[in-house]
Amino acid sequence: MLSDLNCLVIMNDNIQQDIFEGHFFKKLGSVPYYKVLVKEKEDLQSPNYKTLSVIRHVKRAGCQVYILMISNGGKVSRFLKFGDRHRVLDTRAKFILLHDHRLFHSSLHYLWRKIVNVVFLHQQGRHHGSVITRQKIHPWYDISTVPFPSPIDSTFVPLHLDTWHQGKFRSGADLFRKKTSDLRGQQLRVVTFQHLPASVKMASPSLRIDSVVEGNGPVGFGGLEIEVLRTLATVMNFHPDVYEAENADVEQWGRRQLNGSYSGLLGEVMSGQADIALGNLYYTPYYLELIDLTIPYTTECLTFLTPESLTNNSWMTLILPFRPLMWAAVFVALILAGFVFYALANYHIHIVSTAMNLQTNNAIMVQERSKINDSKVIHIQEERNKTGDGLYLFSKLENGILYTYGMLLLISLPKFPSDWSLRVLTGWWWIYCILLVVAYRASMTAILANPTPRVTIDTMEQLVDNHITCGGWGEEIKQFFLTSLDISGQKIGLKFEVIYDTDLAVEKVAKGEFAYYENIYFLQYLRVRRQLIVKEVGTKKDVNTNEESGGNRNLHIMHDCVIHMPVSIGLQKNSPLKPHMDRFLRRIVEAGLIKKWLKDVMLSIVSVDNTDKEDGNKPLMNLQKLYGAFVALGVGYLISICAFAGEKIHWQCVVKKSPLFDKYAINIYYDHQKSSKAIKK
Numbered sequence: 001m002l003s004d005l006n007c008l009v010i011m012n013d014n015i016q017q018d019i020f021e022g023h024f025f026k027k028l029g030s031v032p033y034y035k036v037l038v039k040e041k042e043d044l045q046s047p048n049y050k051t052l053s054v055i056r057h058v059k060r061a062g063c064q065v066y067i068l069m070i071s072n073g074g075k076v077s078r079f080l081k082f083g084d085r086h087r088v089l090d091t092r093a094k095f096i097l098l099h100d101h102r103l104f105h106s107s108l109h110y111l112w113r114k115i116v117n118v119v120f121l122h123q124q125g126r127h128h129g130s131v132i133t134r135q136k137i138h139p140w141y142d143i144s145t146v147p148f149p150s151p152i153d154s155t156f157v158p159l160h161l162d163t164w165h166q167g168k169f170r171s172g173a174d175l176f177r178k179k180t181s182d183l184r185g186q187q188l189r190v191v192t193f194q195h196l197p198a199s200v201k202m203a204s205p206s207l208r209i210d211s212v213v214e215g216n217g218p219v220g221f222g223g224l225e226i227e228v229l230r231t232l233a234t235v236m237n238f239h240p241d242v243y244e245a246e247n248a249d250v251e252q253w254g255r256r257q258l259n260g261s262y263s264g265l266l267g268e269v270m271s272g273q274a275d276i277a278l279g280n281l282y283y284t285p286y287y288l289e290l291i292d293l294t295i296p297y298t299t300e301c302l303t304f305l306t307p308e309s310l311t312n313n314s315w316m317t318l319i320l321p322f323r324p325l326m327w328a329a330v331f332v333a334l335i336l337a338g339f340v341f342y343a344l345a346n347y348h349i350h351i352v353s354t355a356m357n358l359q360t361n362n363a364i365m366v367q368e369r370s371k372i373n374d375s376k377v378i379h380i381q382e383e384r385n386k387t388g389d390g391l392y393l394f395s396k397l398e399n400g401i402l403y404t405y406g407m408l409l410l411i412s413l414p415k416f417p418s419d420w421s422l423r424v425l426t427g428w429w430w431i432y433c434i435l436l437v438v439a440y441r442a443s444m445t446a447i448l449a450n451p452t453p454r455v456t457i458d459t460m461e462q463l464v465d466n467h468i469t470c471g472g473w474g475e476e477i478k479q480f481f482l483t484s485l486d487i488s489g490q491k492i493g494l495k496f497e498v499i500y501d502t503d504l505a506v507e508k509v510a511k512g513e514f515a516y517y518e519n520i521y522f523l524q525y526l527r528v529r530r531q532l533i534v535k536e537v538g539t540k541k542d543v544n545t546n547e548e549s550g551g552n553r554n555l556h557i558m559h560d561c562v563i564h565m566p567v568s569i570g571l572q573k574n575s576p577l578k579p580h581m582d583r584f585l586r587r588i589v590e591a592g593l594i595k596k597w598l599k600d601v602m603l604s605i606v607s608v609d610n611t612d613k614e615d616g617n618k619p620l621m622n623l624q625k626l627y628g629a630f631v632a633l634g635v636g637y638l639i640s641i642c643a644f645a646g647e648k649i650h651w652q653c654v655v656k657k658s659p660l661f662d663k664y665a666i667n668i669y670y671d672h673q674k675s676s677k678a679i680k681k
Contacts, residue, residue, distance in 0.1 A: 073100025317628025
């Protein structure tokens with residue numbers, strides 16, 4: 001035993017000062033120890049600074065043995081209560097105490113359910129057969145311990161282990177056996193409430209070990225932590241008695257009351273009514289201060305349940321295939337192409353006209369000298385007309401832009417240009433138009449085939465910028481956000497509301513005015529439950545119809561996790577079960593059972609959720625998706641009507657009032673207009 005010790009602490013008073021002699025310390029060898037002399041007037045329920053500093057140092061050093069040789073049992077009991085309340089004692093260490101009936105009072109029974117590795121030394125003295133040799137008395141010591149795991153009834157009866165006399169044990173019993181590895185079928189009370197994925201309330205055809213009785217008959221519990229509990233109960237040999245705390249649907253984890261106590265799950269554990277707590281207990285300082293937690297067996301994504309809405313952008317269907325930058329590039333290319341066609345056409349006309357004029361002048365001069373017929377001049381004029389044929393398409397800027405726009409819509413030209421530079425440019429422009437049109441059609445097909453996109457909140461920054469408020473269960477969650485190092489988290493904490501009614505929170509989310517904070521599995525359950533309720537009452541309608549009528553929105557789980565929180569199982573403060581439960585939990589996690597049980601619990605919920613998503617994501621064509629076509633048609637009609645109205649106004653206010661206007665000879669007016677333009681040029 002001494003070889004396994006890292007250190008020990010000895011506390012004694014003046015009466016028991018002589019019990020530790022040189023032989024004892026020689027036996028310790030190199031094992032470090034701390035020795036504290038407790039003064040007679042010192043109250044160990046409020047130790048002095050020196051004693052408290054030593055005890056805290058012992059706790060940090062992890063000493064495995066506490067030897068409390070104090071004659072006053074009342075003083076020892078106060079010290080143990082102080083150490084348990086403020087956790088300055090390692091209650092899972094080995095304790096050696098003097099037997100005193102004051103230690104076994106009913107008010108101290110809760111201590112002996114935590115301090116189980118303890119032996120009591122009861123000195124029997126001469127009246128139990130003490131032998132006098134050479135005037136020295138050798139007393140008998142009866143050694144007893146707490147009857148753990150057997151329950152302690154109203155009267156504490158120590159369990160006798162062995163007897164010490166003349167430097168040896170009578171039977172050689174193991175004084176500090178591992179009592180928590182085998183609980184010998186003892187019943188442990190387990191408090192829980194329905195909260196996925198840890199615990200799920202379900203109808204039970206027959207009473208089982210994890211059944212409770214409610215108004216409609218037996219109700220059992222299933223879930224991830226229930227499966228973990230069953231495995232632990234098997235390997236540690238205990239019988240779990242699972243029950244719900246009073247008003248568990250409202251109190252859930254529990255809240256601090258005016259008298260300092262707690263309600264709900266925490267209240268049951270802190271009061272000693274429950275030995276184990278199941279309910280997605282996060283490994284946080286808040287819970288660690290109140291109860292003990294096992295090692296985390298998994299981590300859960302904590303995020304927000306937010307409202308979602310459809311983007312009513314059907315009127316933009318025609319421009320959705322391309323991004324704004326792409327549309328800008330298309331229009332710039334269209335205008336530049338029109339200018340290029342116009343410039344090349346006019347440049348070619350200018351060159352041809354100059355060459356033809358020169359040839360014509362030369363031909364006329366030759367004709368006058370040689371007195372030949374004018375057939376050559378006529379031939380040159382015909383060549384000029386043939387060369388200019390086809391260039392009239394792009395000779396004007398408006399025509400150049402119009403025909404390049406027509407080619408973009410795959411409308412063929414009325415005549416192919418005769419100039420080779422324009423022919424080559426037209427060929428490459430056609431290739432560009434084909435690629436652009438194919439990309440546009442493919443993107444348009446995808447838009448019409450896919451469901452209408454939804455507006456969702458998927459990041460903390462989007463949630464901060466949104467006008468909706470945030471909330472969750474418990475003041476500690478609000479403090480978590482307020483004390484966050486992230487700026488977005490602090491802003492969420494400022495508008496965070498504590499809400500204890502989950503159904504009310506979901507209703508507020510569906511109305512588009514709230515975001516609810518919980519683990520992702522519970523949020524999936526809330527979303528599926530609401531979908532089933534809506535289907536059952538027969539009020540499921542199109543989301544756009546609901547929004548227009550002030551109805552409810554679909555529920556969306558934010559993609560980004562606020563935090564990945566470790567989850568543990570709760571135990572009483574300073575519970576002796578923690579070391580062995582940690583060891584077996586680690587084996588369960590390493591075996592992959594946690595992932596398997598989690599999938600089993602969420603299987604039905606995920607299947608319903610996916611089915612609903614598939615129903616809502618069917619690429620159905622409806623009139624709403626063609627709003628873009630009607631918008632384009634309406635815009636065309638509007639422009640046509642405006643152009644027609646402008647022409648009528650110009651006809652009535654300009655043409656008819658001209659002195660050259662004659663309805664029987666309208667061509668006179670237009671010939672005059674053309675001649676005026678020619679003179680100006």
